[in-house]
Amino acid sequence: MNRTMITATNTLTQLQKQMDMISNNMANIDTNGFKRREATFTELLYQQFNNQPNVNDEANRLTPNGIRQGTGAKLAQAQLVMAQGSIKQTDRPLDTSFIQEGQLYKVVVQSENGNDILYTRDGAFHLSPLGENELLLVTGDGNPILDENDNPIVINGEPKDYSISENGQLTVTMSDGENQVYNLGVVQVNKPQFLEQKGNNLYGLPANFEGLNVPIEDIFTELVGPLRDQIGIRQGALEQSNVDMSKEMTELINVQRSYQFQSRSITIADQMMGLVNGIR
Structure with a gap:
């Protein structure tokens, strides 16, 4: 398993938790006094590669020096939204x-x-x-x-x-x-x-x-x-519940697209390894 697969797998598990949270919000739209939860994400530890031995050659660079390779994202907090319902x-x-x-x-x-x-x-x-x-x-x-x-x-x-x-x-x-x-x-x-x-x-x-x-x-x-x-x-x-169905549906679609993107990354990484293994 290469780094791309590891990064995508780490993120997939966290996206699943967010989908479960959105599903719980939608299931309680008719529950008296229910308060929705909102997910916030943060990146996992990344690895720094200092590939430029001469720092002076990076004088006009606008981004941080070196290459930072992450390992995915995680669910940082499931914030309880206490906004008033109708x-x-x-x-x-x-x-x-x-x-x-x-x-x-x-x-x-x-x-x-x-x-x-x-x-x-x-x-x-x-x-x-x-x-x-x-x-x-x-x-x-x-x-x-x-x-x-x-x-x-x-x-x-x-x-x-x-x-x-x-x-x-x-x-x-x-x-x-x-x-x-x-x-x-x-x-x-x-x-x-x-x-x-x-x-x-x-x-x-x-x-x-x-x-x-x-x-x-x-x-x-x-x-x-x-x-x-x-x-x-x-x-x-x-x-009434403070869950907005239209907002939850929009968020669910965005999470599903992110989930599909991470799944596609695993598929592409597997195809690349298959090509490398097929070289004679």
Whole structure:
């Protein structure tokens, strides 16, 4: 295998990852609150050949001296794009939509290691029976929604009406006329590049986060106390995905053409080696 084949093969594997990312974006175009990912590339290490022994002969050269032979490109980052999606009015009391970018609800998910706190932008809430005269506020997948103190929101009694203010305060009016008030747990994402998609429209920190030596306060800002005035929530509406199908299709075509170009490079390199081996 010559250098051309190695370079093309390295790039092909990375282009496949980008195609998978675009496919995932397109598959979630109708997912509430879904945020698309965007790939950025960087070149791999290159080899420098200093073929000119006399530097003075390169005095008027506009490009760097020598010959630089690369080994392909790699996927440098899968950036989470937190741009606001369109708002769809539903008039359902437990449907909510963020109107501020970068804000996420906190939910608790059961895992092999216990309960993990994850984050979602999907504001379609539901009520799940927990016990006698107890209702648990959950997502569409049954994951409990947390309040600002990281406790599940449990409604005691028979609810009659729901009101959610712009700063994320849930007021439940009971059948006996009393009100139960809860503050929804909301965080502001400062560095979305640290978030990983955990499935079911949930986001979380990577498994190797502790080894990154990055304070969690630099990634999230807990919107509690006076900071709750920064929360922007609209009741009776849902945020749609921020995926633009036309843009994704255009990007997919470009990636497919790059993939074909790299594949063609391997074919041509194989034909050249066949010609060399056929010389008598």
